[in-house]
Amino acid sequence: MDGIEELRNELLGEVLTADSPGFSDALSVWAVSAYHDAVPVPALVVQPRGTSDVIAAVKFATAKGLSLSVKGGGHGAGNPSRVDGGLMIDMSRHMHSVFVDPEAKTAVVDGGALAIDIDSESSLHGLAAPLGVCCVVGMGLALNGGLSLLSRAYGPACDGILEATVVLADGTAVHVTKDGPDPELWWALRGAGSSLGVVTKLKFQLHDVKGAYTGTFVWKDDPGHASYRAILHWIRDVVLNDTRIGFNCSRIMHPDLGPMLVSMVIVLSDEPDEAKAALLQPLRDLGPIQDTVGNSTWLQTQMTHMAGVTGVTKAFPVHYEVPVGGHVTAEQFNDEFIEAYIRCTSDELPLPQCALTLSFIELMGGKLKHTQAPVGLKEGELQWVTQVGWADASASEVGMRYAELLHSALGPLGGVADYVNMLDTAQDLGMTRVAAEGKVGGTANFNRLQAVKRKHDPNNVFSSTPFAQVLASDT
Secondary structure (H helix, E strand, O other): OOOHHHHHHHOOOEEEOOOOOOHHHHHOOOOHHHHOOOOOOOOEEEEOOOHHHHHHHHHHHHHHOOOEEEEOOOOOOOOOOOOOOOEEEEOOOOOOOEEEEOOOOEEEEEOOOEHHHHHHHHHHHOEEOOOOOOOOOEHHHHHHOOOOOOHHHHOOHHHHEEEEEEEOOOOOEEEEEOOOOOHHHHHHHHHHHHHOOEEEEEEEEOEEOOOOEEEEEEEEOOOOOHHHHHHHHHHHHHHOOOOOEEEEEEEEEEOOOEEEEEEEEEEOOOOOHHHHHHHHHHHHOOOOOEEOOOOEOHHHHHHHOOHHHHOOOOOOOOEEEOOOEEEEEOOOOOHHHHHHHHHHHHHOOOOOOOOEEEEEEOOOOOOEOOOOOOOOOOEOEEEEEEEEEEOOHHHHHHHHHHHHHHHHHHHHHOOOOOOHHHOOOOOOOOOOHHHHHHHOOOHHHHHHHHHHHHHHOOOOOOOOOHHHHHHHOOO
16 A cells, blocks of 8 residues: 555654554454454554544545544444454554643543543542543543443533544544534534544543542352342342442352452442441441442542452453343333343353353443433433453353353343443444434434534544444435
């Protein structure tokens, strides 16, 4: 391909081809198995050091007719960050700076920043943003929603986006705000951002977590699942209508210790710690084998959750699937649902060969704060999603079979969750317009997003996700 050397000379960052040192490392992503049978390999990887490099990469790709994809943190469930024979913009290597303004309670972050980058800086001031449930998710999750234990009080991550710098399909960089010259683009970035351009910087609203009562519980899952059942009942009876509590529950298969239950919790309240502890006493009565709640900071909770329990490194797992998810109202989250969920995520799926298996109850244990953003996260509903992960590539066949079994067992409980961040790049190809509308909060939102897409990306340059394909279609 001609022009590569000229591109290299133009950039502050790197341009990698298949024979370049670091090319394979640049392609690494958290969810390898999301690609299923065909693993796409781009022809070029650009590792920018700033917005000007991203502009040059977008212009080069469009001039050469190359498909474009973007890798931020590389943590997406469906992993649209690689396209076969195209150009991948990899912001994860250089673009992860964070600047916190403690007086304004804001953070300006680069497009490749991870939650740990943001939390490390914001925690110095007792501040945080609702950015994921573990430290290795990327900033880009906010472009399609973004869930955290803090979401119950402060909404999804996208609600915290105050400003953005985005490189559009024609290679221009624009700064967008709610009250700026293009408020529709600002609105659209908070639900379909990955389909509209390359977001190189975001400014987030931060929130006070200085007095938070937070940490992680771990229990062994007994054969009769009494603890599992009690936790889910506590979610239903206590947490659902108490937005002071952010909570999730995961069932994992530890490679050495067997089935375990892991919960990450935060209580946001001005009450004394004794009052906060009383809210959680039913969980302590279940006899956790690990209890860090009350002795942790928000940063420590984010860092230790799951990775600390499983003994797996920050990069776990290397293979990952999101087979199915759904949403239920508080009324539907009844004994029948709880028993079916326990049965499907434990007894019917005896595949301990997977080094790590997960089943999450989302939205952090209860109802989500109302959001005006174009996302399919509904106020007053509890979201659940199952995930399967394994660290050893030799377990891939078993892991994928497990994912398929989960899909067939759990599908009748509510279908696929209406959440763009949980799209599967391979499985969701051919998504219908009706399905896409559900993922952005309905027909009116979809029509608005489609108008923004046609204005700023009429040729569908940013097309690496199934949602972008539907958004760009005429039907």
